[in-house]
Amino acid sequence: MGYKTIIEDDIDVLVVGAGLGGTGAAFEARYWGKDKKIVIAEKANIDRSGAVAQGLYAINCYMGTRWGENNPEDHVRYARMDLMGMVREDLAFDMARHVDSAVHQFEDWGLPLMKNPETGAYLREGRWQIMIHGESYKPIVAEAAKKSADKVFNRICVTHLLMDDAKENRVAGAVGFNVRTGNYHVFKSKTVICGAGGASNIFKPRSVGEGAGRVWYAPWSSGSAYGLMIDAGAKMTQMENRIVLARFKDGYGPVGAYFLHLKTYTQNCLGEEYESKWFPALTEMVGKEYLDTEGQHLSHKPIPTCLRNHAFISEVNAGRGPIHMVTMEAFQDPHLEEIGWHNFLGMTVGQAVLWAATDVDPKYENPELTTSEPYVMGSHATGCGAWCSGPEDVSPDEYFWGYNRMTSVEGLFGAGDAVGGTPHAFSSGSFTEGRLAAKAACQYIDDGKAKGIRVSEQQIENRKKEIYKPMETYTVGRNEIVGGSVNPNYINPRQGLDRLQKMMDEYCGGFGVNYMTNEKLLQIGLKKMKIFEEDLEKVAAEDIHELLRAWELKHRFRTSESVFQHTLFRKETRWPGYYYRGDAMKLDDENWHVLTVSHRDRKTGEYTMEKAPCYHLVGENEE
Amino acid sequence: MPTFVYMTRCDGCGQCVDICPSDIMHIDKTLRRAYNIEPNMCWECYSCVKACPHQAIDVRGYADFAPLGHSVRVLRDEEKGTIAWRIKFRNGKKDMELLAPITTKPWGEFIPQLADEPVPSKEMRDSHLLYNEPKYIRLDEGGLHTLESNGLTLKAGVYY
Numbered sequence: 001m002g003y004k005t006i007i008e009d010d011i012d013v014l015v016v017g018a019g020l021g022g023t024g025a026a027f028e029a030r031y032w033g034k035d036k037k038i039v040i041a042e043k044a045n046i047d048r049s050g051a052v053a054q055g056l057y058a059i060n061c062y063m064g065t066r067w068g069e070n071n072p073e074d075h076v077r078y079a080r081m082d083l084m085g086m087v088r089e090d091l092a093f094d095m096a097r098h099v100d101s102a103v104h105q106f107e108d109w110g111l112p113l114m115k116n117p118e119t120g121a122y123l124r125e126g127r128w129q130i131m132i133h134g135e136s137y138k139p140i141v142a143e144a145a146k147k148s149a150d151k152v153f154n155r156i157c158v159t160h161l162l163m164d165d166a167k168e169n170r171v172a173g174a175v176g177f178n179v180r181t182g183n184y185h186v187f188k189s190k191t192v193i194c195g196a197g198g199a200s201n202i203f204k205p206r207s208v209g210e211g212a213g214r215v216w217y218a219p220w221s222s223g224s225a226y227g228l229m230i231d232a233g234a235k236m237t238q239m240e241n242r243i244v245l246a247r248f249k250d251g252y253g254p255v256g257a258y259f260l261h262l263k264t265y266t267q268n269c270l271g272e273e274y275e276s277k278w279f280p281a282l283t284e285m286v287g288k289e290y291l292d293t294e295g296q297h298l299s300h301k302p303i304p305t306c307l308r309n310h311a312f313i314s315e316v317n318a319g320r321g322p323i324h325m326v327t328m329e330a331f332q333d334p335h336l337e338e339i340g341w342h343n344f345l346g347m348t349v350g351q352a353v354l355w356a357a358t359d360v361d362p363k364y365e366n367p368e369l370t371t372s373e374p375y376v377m378g379s380h381a382t383g384c385g386a387w388c389s390g391p392e393d394v395s396p397d398e399y400f401w402g403y404n405r406m407t408s409v410e411g412l413f414g415a416g417d418a419v420g421g422t423p424h425a426f427s428s429g430s431f432t433e434g435r436l437a438a439k440a441a442c443q444y445i446d447d448g449k450a451k452g453i454r455v456s457e458q459q460i461e462n463r464k465k466e467i468y469k470p471m472e473t474y475t476v477g478r479n480e481i482v483g484g485s486v487n488p489n490y491i492n493p494r495q496g497l498d499r500l501q502k503m504m505d506e507y508c509g510g511f512g513v514n515y516m517t518n519e520k521l522l523q524i525g526l527k528k529m530k531i532f533e534e535d536l537e538k539v540a541a542e543d544i545h546e547l548l549r550a551w552e553l554k555h556r557f558r559t560s561e562s563v564f565q566h567t568l569f570r571k572e573t574r575w576p577g578y579y580y581r582g583d584a585m586k587l588d589d590e591n592w593h594v595l596t597v598s599h600r601d602r603k604t605g606e607y608t609m610e611k612a613p614c615y616h617l618v619g620e621n622e623e
Numbered sequence: 624m625p626t627f628v629y630m631t632r633c634d635g636c637g638q639c640v641d642i643c644p645s646d647i648m649h650i651d652k653t654l655r656r657a658y659n660i661e662p663n664m665c666w667e668c669y670s671c672v673k674a675c676p677h678q679a680i681d682v683r684g685y686a687d688f689a690p691l692g693h694s695v696r697v698l699r700d701e702e703k704g705t706i707a708w709r710i711k712f713r714n715g716k717k718d719m720e721l722l723a724p725i726t727t728k729p730w731g732e733f734i735p736q737l738a739d740e741p742v743p744s745k746e747m748r749d750s751h752l753l754y755n756e757p758k759y760i761r762l763d764e765g766g767l768h769t770l771e772s773n774g775l776t777l778k779a780g781v782y783y
Contacts (some may be wrong), residue, residue: 013704030737031754044644053644060678065768066761072768073775080782089777094751103758110704135699137705143731155646179646211685213625218665220645224656245732289783295656341717342723345708349666349695350684351712356693357684359714391751393769396777435753438677445746537696545660549645553706616782617775 005176005464008151008184012036013441014189015149015434016158016174017043017224019050019137020352020427021416021501022195023145024102024434025441029193030148032442038149041156041174041187043196043548045222048144049418050197052427056134057346058257059113060426062103063096063509067121072096075128075229080616082304082381084290085593086238088421089617090390090399093426099432105132110452111140125522126260128424135346141431155179158224159467159551161192161232161412166454168409169233175463182544191411195434198377198384198417199223199559201497203242204505204512205373206248211279214350216245216252220552225385225418226376227555230562233524233602235387235408237595240566242307242374243382244515246312246579248249248325249368253351255325257343261505262330264304266312270319270430275303278311280561286587298598303382309577312371323369327362332553344617372512374504374579376559378417379430381576382564385420387597387612388413391436396615402611403444405437408599411450413437421595437449445550448567470550474540493549494530500553503528504560508567509579518583522568529561562607566596625665625682626672628657632679639671639680648680671707673699700731 001251014031015022018040029038031209044051063070075096080087103122109115112133114123122130146152149444163218165172173189200217201606210339213219230236258264267275279293291307340362344352354360360367373602378385388408390399405413415437416430425433470493477489485492491499507525509517517525541547572588573581594611601608626648628639633656633692639648639658647661648671655681672680684693692713700705708721738756750767757766770776 022657027737028754032743032748033742034738034742034780044646045642047643048668048670049644053670065765066763071773073773085782086775093768093770098753098756098760100761101753101756104759105755105763109734110726110730112724112727133723133725135723136701140734141727144734147736194718207685208686210625210685211687212661213665214667214685218644218668219666227749249687289781332725337719341710341719341721345706345721346723347698349669349682349697353667353684353693353695353706355681356695356710356717357689357691358627358714359716361712361717394777398780589695589781603656613779615777615779617770618778618782 001470003184005186005453006038006183007188009188010037011039011173011187012191012445013038013438014173014187014192014229015040016192016194017196018145019195019197019419020052020141020430022193023059023141024431025193025195025415026145026149028435028440030438031443035441036445039187039189040145040149040152041158041176042152042154043157043459046145046152046156047139048239049136050220050492052138054217054349056137056427057343058131060129060256061099061132061424061429062122063100064121065100067119070127073539075424076617078128080404081301083423084286084304084384084587086241086574086595086614087383087423088399088595089615090395091388091419091422091619094391094394094404095422095429095432095437098436099428100468102432103428109140109144111137122235122380125257127258129260131261132347137427138363152407153185157548157551158196158228159229160463162188162455162459164453165459166452167454170453171232172453175460177467177547179544179548182614184467186460188455190445190453191413193415193434193437193441194225194229194418195415196224196228196418197221198242198375199226199556200375201375202376202500202504202556202560203510204501206370206511207302214250214252216247216372217377220376223557223559224555224560225414226562229407229412229414229418230558230600232409233413233600234412235597235599236562237387237597238383238387239376239562239598240570240596241382241575242311242563242578244374244377246369247372248351249370250347251351251354252372253344253348258325258327258340261342262336262407264325264330265323265326266323268315269322270320272292274315274320275308275311278314282307282310282576285369285585287291287589290587291414306575306577307370311427313577324366325369326366328366330366331363336364337548339586349463371511374509374515375550376563377536378420378422379425380407381423382548383421385418385422386414386419388419399615401454401622404440405433406440406444411444413441419531470539470541470547473538476543477540490538491535492540492555493546496536496539496553499532500557500560503532514551515579516582517567517579518581519568526564526568529564533557545620562598563608565598565609569596625662625667625685626659627683630656632677633657634677636676638674638676642670642674644668657747669699671699672697675776688757699725
C-alpha cells in the first residue's frame with residue numbers, strides 16, 4: 001500500500017479528540033507543562049468538531065457561587081437525584097467546584113453570555129443553566145486549544161491507542177490515519193487524554209433513509225472514546241445507563257429553554273396534563289425514595305428525567321398521543337417567540353428547517369414531541385464512561401489511584417463523555433474535566449511515571465496492517481462480482497451499521513420495542529454480536545472515507561458490546577423511561593445500589609463484571 | 624438532504640471540505656465543485672453553509688419528513704461578530720429575520736497564551752487549583768471548595 005508512515009515522537013500530552021473535553025485539556029496542559037509537547041489528534045477540524053460543533057444556546061452547568069446561587073454539593077445532589085442515585089459523587093463534586101472558573105474565562109474570551117439586566121448576573125434559564133449566544137462556542141474554545149498546543153493534527157481518525165511494550169497496562173500513544181491523504185500516523189506519547197466522544201447511531205434511529213443523520217447527538221459521535229479505551233483494557237462504568245430524550249418530533253430540537261425559560265409545558269392529545277397520573281404506579285416501581293410526589297411537591301425537587309420519559313411513553317402507549325408542547329401561550333410574547341427560534345438556530349438548526357418546511361408556527365400550533373432512540377454518552381442526563389480516579393482530597397479509597405481522571409490504564413486519562421459516572425457536566429463541565437485531566441497528566445509525567453516506555457516496531461506494523469485491512473478486503477472481494485454492493489465475502493460500513501442498530505434496537509431496548517429487554521433477549525443479542533464481530537473482520541472500504549466509516553463502526557460495535565454486558569449484569573430496572581428489564585421491573589436498592597464496572601480482557605475478549613460501592617455526599621438538607 | 628451545493632455559485636475552493644465535522648463535503652473530481660457525498664450522515668449543522676464564501680451551499684430538509692419549499696439561510700460574519708438568519712415557511716406566511724452576536728471581542732485576541740504566563744509555584748502544583756484559580760471561581764477572595772470547607776463527607780450505601 002502506498003501510504004506513508006508519519007511518526008510524531010516525544011509527545012508528553014496527546015489529546016485524542018478535541019471537542020469540549022479535549023480543547024479544555026489542550027488549553028490547560030500548557031500552563032502546567034510549559035516545556036511539554038502537547039499534540040492534538042482530531043477526526044474533523046477542531047474549529048467545528050465534537051458535539052458542540054453547531055453551537056449551543058445555553059451552558060447547562062454553571063453553579064453561580066459568585067452570585068450566591070449554588071454550591072458544588074447542590075449540583076451533586078441534583079445529578080444524583082436525576083440519575084436515580086447512580087453518580088460518582090467525588091468526580092461530580094470536583095467538576096462542580098471548578099466549572100465556574102471555566103465559564104468566567106469563556107466570557108473573557110468573547111463568548112456572549114446573556115445577563116440579567118437587574119442583577120448583572122448571568123441570565124438563568126433554570127437553576128443550573130445560563131443562556132448564551134453560543135453559535136461560535138466551539139471556534140472560540142478551539143482558539144484557546146490552538147494557542148496552547150504545539151501541533152494540531154486535523155482529520156486524523158485515531159483507531160487504536162498504543163500500549164507500552166515495556167510495562168503492562170500502560171499507554172504509549174495512539175495510531176490512526178489521515179482521512180484526506182490516507183497516511184498512517186503514529187503518535188508516541190507519555191500520556192493520552194481521551195476526549196473522543198459519546199455514541200449516536202448505535203441504536204436504530206426513528207428517522208429513516210436520508211434523515212438517519214438527524215440524530216439527537218451528532219452523527220459523528222461514534223463512541224470512539226469507549227471503543228479506544230475498552231480496546232486498551234480500561235475499565236468502564238455505568239455503560240447500561242443509556243439516555244432517551246423527549247424532544248420535538250423529527251427535528252430533535254432542544255426543549256430545555258422551552259420548559260425552563262419560556263415556561264411551556266406538555267399535554268396529551270386531549271389537552272390534559274398526563275404526567276402525574278402515572279406517578280403512583282411509578283412510585284411502586286422505584287420506591288418513594290426516588291419519587292415521592294407529595295414530598296417532591298414540598299421540596300420542589302424536579303422529577304428525574306427518566307421518570308418523566310416513563311410517563312410520556314406510558315401515555316402514548318395508552319393511546320393518548322401525541323404529546324404536545326404547549327407553545328401557543330408563551331409565543332404570543334414576541335420577545336419569547338424570538339428566543340424560541342434563536343434557541344434552535346443556535347444549536348439545532350434542523351428543527352427550524354423542519355418547522356419552516358411543515359409550516360409549524362408555534363405561535364398558532366402546539367408542536368409534537370417524541371421520545372428518541374437511546375444514546376450512550378456521559379455528560380448529559382446519563383453517565384456512561386470509563387472508571388476513572390477522582391481527586392485525592394475528595395475521593396474514597398475505592399475511587400482513587402493516584403491521578404485525577406486517570407482510567408484504570410496507566411497514563412490514559414478521560415475527559416467529557418469519556419469519563420463515567422459524571423452526568424450533567426455538559427459543555428462547561430466537559431471542558432473542566434479536560435482541564436483537570438491535563439493537570440493530572442502533567443503531574444504523572446513530572447512524577448516519573450512515564451519513564452521507560454517502549455513501543456515495538458511490531459506493534460506499529462501490526463496496527464498499520466489492521467487499519468488498512470478493510471481496503472484490502474474491498475480490493476480482493478470487489479473483483480469477484482460484476483458490481484453493486486452485494487458481496488458474499490464482505491459488508492460495507494453502512495450495511496454493518498444497519499445491522500448493529502437493528503440488534504441494539506431489538507435486543508438491547510431500543511425505541512422499536514418500547515425500550516424493553518430482558519436476560520433472554522440480551523443473551524441472544526450477545527450471541528449475534530459475537531458473530532457480527534467476526535463479520536467486522538470482513539468489513540470493506542472502497543476509499544479512505546469509507547475506511548473512516550469502517551473504524552467508526554468498529555468503535556460503535558465495541559461500545560455496544562459493553563452496553564449489552566452492563567445491561568445484562570444489572571438485574572433491575574433502575575431508570576424506567578431509559579430502558580426496562582422486563583424480568584426485573586423494579587428498582588432494587590438492596591442488591592443494586594452500586595456502580596457497575598466492567599473489564600474486557602485485551603487478549604481473550606472476555607468481560608468481567610463487578611459491583612463498586614456507591615458513595616454519597618451526606619447532608620441531605622440544602623442550605 | 625441536508626446540504627446541497629448550487630452549481631453556478633461553487634468555485635471548488637474547498638472551505639466546506641475543510642470544515643465539515645462529518646467528512647461528507649467532498650469535491651467532485653469531474654465538475655471540480657463540492658457536494659454532499661453522504662446525506663444520511665449530515666446533521667444539518669450548517670458548518671459548511673456558514674463557511675462558504677459564495678453562499679453556494681444550502682439545506683433542503685430531510686426527505687423522510689420535511690416537505691419541499693422552505694428556506695433557512697444564514698450569513699456569519701466574524702469581523703462584525705454577528706450571525707444573521709432568514710427563515711421562510713413553505714406556505715409563505717412566515718418570513719423571519721433574526722440576528723445574534725457570535726462574539727463580544729475581536730476574534731481570538733483575548734484568549735491568553737498560557738506559555739507566557741508565569742510558571743506555577745510548587746504550592747500551586749500541589750494544590751487542586753487550575754489556571755486562574757482560585758480567583759476565577761468566584762471572582763472574590765474565596766478559595767476552592769473542599770469537603771471540609773463545605774462540611775461534607777462521603778459515605779457508602781444509600782443516601783436516604
